[in-house]
Amino acid sequence: MQTGVFPRPALDLLLCAPRGFCAGVDRAIQIVELALEKYGAPVYVRHEIVHNKFVVESLRNKGAVFVEELDEVPDDGAPVVFSAHGVPKSVPAEAQRREMFFLDATCPxxxxxxxxxxxxxxxxxxxxxxxxxxxxxxxxxxxxxxxxxxxxxxxxxxxxxxxxxxxxxxxxxxxxxxxxxxxxxxxxxxxxxFPDIAQPHKDDICYATTNRQEAVKHIAGQCDAVIVVGAPNSSNSQRLREVAAREGCHKAFLLQRAGEIDWSQFDGIKTLGVTAGASAPEVLVEEVIDAFRERFEVCLKTVRTAEENIAFNLPRELRDAPVTSG
CATH class of the missing domain: 3.40.1010.20 (4-hydroxy-3-methylbut-2-enyl diphosphate reductase, catalytic domain)
Structure with missing residues (x-):
């Protein structure tokens, strides 16, 4: 007796664009990679360069050493990179006092x-x-x-x-x-x-945060579930999940990788939205899409709500170093 093969259920997958890396994150990762290439390992990084475990582990495997404070860095002349999130003034002041060579990856x-x-x-x-x-x-x-x-x-x-x-x-x-x-x-x-309160000439919330939230708003009402690929300590990723829920998608999940998917939550869904926080690499998005393709007959549609072509200059010390892909 021949056992029947059940067809995979159909799934419309709406992939947000823009998603994932922003210019500030891309620049920060490049700074660490180029510093490793130009000066050799180790390169010390104060705090996670961006809030993503996959990115941090990838850089650690290349020779980056992550520390929380400068007192963990030996006085051996190795470069120190400050994370994309920015640091208090006391940090570069301490680095200068100790005559450290440091590179500031703070997002512009x-x-x-x-x-x-x-x-x-x-x-x-x-x-x-x-x-x-x-x-x-x-x-x-x-x-x-x-x-x-x-x-x-x-x-x-x-x-x-x-x-x-x-x-x-x-x-x-x-x-x-x-x-x-x-x-x-x-x-x-x-x-x-306070009617006379002074405000920024241009919004402080960055273009990438705004664009990613607008993309999620655009698709959330059409989706049975939304997955945000990103880290739990990533503010912009957490906000994307909240936006999806607020816009009417009651199954909105923040996942770091495909291995975290609870498949019981996706039984019977017809339309899935997928996006990624600004510090999540595209390879992790592809990993999630591939996982759904193994279980569903996926019809993928990219939904683009904005174009992004912003890039930030690298620190002068690294501009003569060969550029590697982030």
Whole structure:
């Protein structure tokens, strides 16, 4: 008796574009790779260069050594790279004091927020930073100025109850990887309470965060489930999952790799959305798609909502080094 082979169920897979690496992440990874190529291993990296375990392990295998603080770095002249999230001013100051050779991989859009904070302080304004406590980008931004200079606003409730500490004009800045909609609500509350509050000339939330959230909004209502490929400690990846859920997709999952897929959650689905946070490499997206192709008859459609062609300059010390693909 011949056993029948059951056909695989059909699945429409909507693949968001843009997704994955942004220009700041691509630049940060290139900085570590080119430093390894030019100076040899080890190259020390303070904090995860970007929030993605796969990327970190890949660089570690090439000779990068990840540390949390500079006191873990020996005084042997090896290069030190500061992560894309930015660092407090005390970190490069300590590196200079110890005569270290360091390369700053801070995303230029994060550096823009640092400059705004310093400018507001020079103009004698009381500064509010919209962001998440404990995130390295927030620590780096608050660390551009003396302790206590910047106040953190995490929620609309914080904005509603904040009491100015001085008689100075207020100014707000923000973390670059926040939810666009959540931040707009916080800004609306601050603007209603403090009509003369100074704000950025251009939004602090970066183009890549905005574009990826818009792409998820575009597909979420059509999907039975959405997968965001990204790390749990990646702010922009977490926001993508939240956006999908808010836009009506009740099965929105953040996964680092295909091995984390709980297949029971995908029984009977007809349409799946897939995107990736700004620090997730495309190979992990392909891994997830391949896993679904093994179980479903996949009809893949790329849904593009924006074009991205931004690139940032490398540090001068590395510009004569041969460029490797990130």
């Amino acid at each position: 859009l994060v550096s823009k927020v640092h400059k705004e904070a310093i400018l507001h302080n020079k103009r004698d304004r009381e500064i509010l930073l919209i962001g998440h406590a404990g995130h390295p980008e927030v620590i780096g931004t608050m660390g551009q100025l003396p302790e206590g200079t910047v106040s953190l606003i995490e929620t609309v409730e914080d904005a509603r109850t904040y009491e100015p500490r001085t008689g100075k004009q207020l100014a707000w800045i923000s973390q670059t990887t926040l939810s666009v909609d959540d931040t707009a609500e916080i800004v609306a509350e601050l603007s209603a309470r």
